[in-house]
Amino acid sequence: MAVLAAAGCTGQVDERRAGAARQQVALKKKAVPKPLPPRRMDCAAVKCLALTFDDGPGEYTARVLDDLRKAGARATFYMLGQNVGSHPDVVRRMPLEGHEVANHSWSHADMTGLSSGAVRSEVRRTQEAIKRASGVAPTSFRPPYGSTDARVGKAVGMPQILWSVDSLDWLHRNVRKNVRAGVSEPEKGGVVLFHDIHKPTVTAVPEILAGLKKRGFTLVTVTELFQGQRLDPGGRYTELGEKGPTVAQ
Missing domain, CATH: 1.20.5 (Single alpha-helices involved in coiled-coils or other helix-helix interfaces)
Incomplete structure (x- = not known):
């Protein structure tokens, strides 16, 4: 017993x-944790602005995410596929904090100089890398240098998002010029281009966010900005409210 x-x-x-x-x-x-979904935004009524960061992820991208979080702001990151594997944790963090992951090609080649097959390969490889790191597949593409045409657009197969304000941060590498461009030039419904691979840009981000908030902007992702507007695959868009997609010839 x-x-x-x-x-x-x-x-x-x-x-x-x-x-x-x-x-x-x-x-x-x-x-x-699951990615935060896009917010329901009426950017026809709200003073929306989309900040976008190209060419990362890089060594400074986490700082940008920290500053965005502190400011309660969202942004869109147009990433190079070849950089994603070196910073998977940073890429994973983006959608978890409400930011949008987006495709900027694999190698930053001029798409108009590639065959259609090579364009598709650049896009596909980057889609796979970002999805693998973040769990989210991009829904928009930004052609390197803004260089595109009808053939490239067809090969890409996604809306192509350009910009209404080019900060030129890649050229002057100057904090004060970054702040001036980032705060003074944007208008409602605009898309602002920065690069999170340059330290002066990242250093300027907190002041840019504060200045835009003071001007009354709500900082949104590209998807949030355009959610009330149809975006056609291959179409080219620079800001909210365009009458239709502009496709370079």
Whole structure:
């Protein structure tokens, strides 16, 4: 009887342990964070602006994410596929904090100088890299140098998002000029181009965010900006409210 009782107690302990283990697994599954969905925005009424950052991810991108989080702002990151593998945690963080991941080609080649097959390869490889790192597949493309045409647009197969304000941060690498361009030049419904690979740009971000907030802007992702407007695959867009897609010839 004593042996049977001991065996019974052991079985109960094992069952409790198994139950606890199952509960821990369930809790871990529930705790897996999910990307924040786009907010419902009426950018025809709200003073919306989309900040976009190209050519990353890089060594400074996490700082940009930190500053955006502190400001309660969202942005869109047009990333190079060849850079994604070096910063997977940063890319994963983007959609979890409400930012949009987007495609800027694999190698930053001029798409008009590539064959249609090569364009498709650049896009596809980048889609796969970003999806693998973030769990989210991009829905828009930005051609390097803004260089595109009808053939490229057809090969890309996604809306092509350009910009209404080019900060020229890649050229002057100057914090004060970045702030001036980022705060003074944008208009409602605009898309602003920066590069998160340049330290002076990243240094300017907190002041840019504060200045835009003071001007009354709500900082949104590209998808949030255009959610009330149809975007055609291959179409080229620079700001909200365009009468239709502009396709370079």
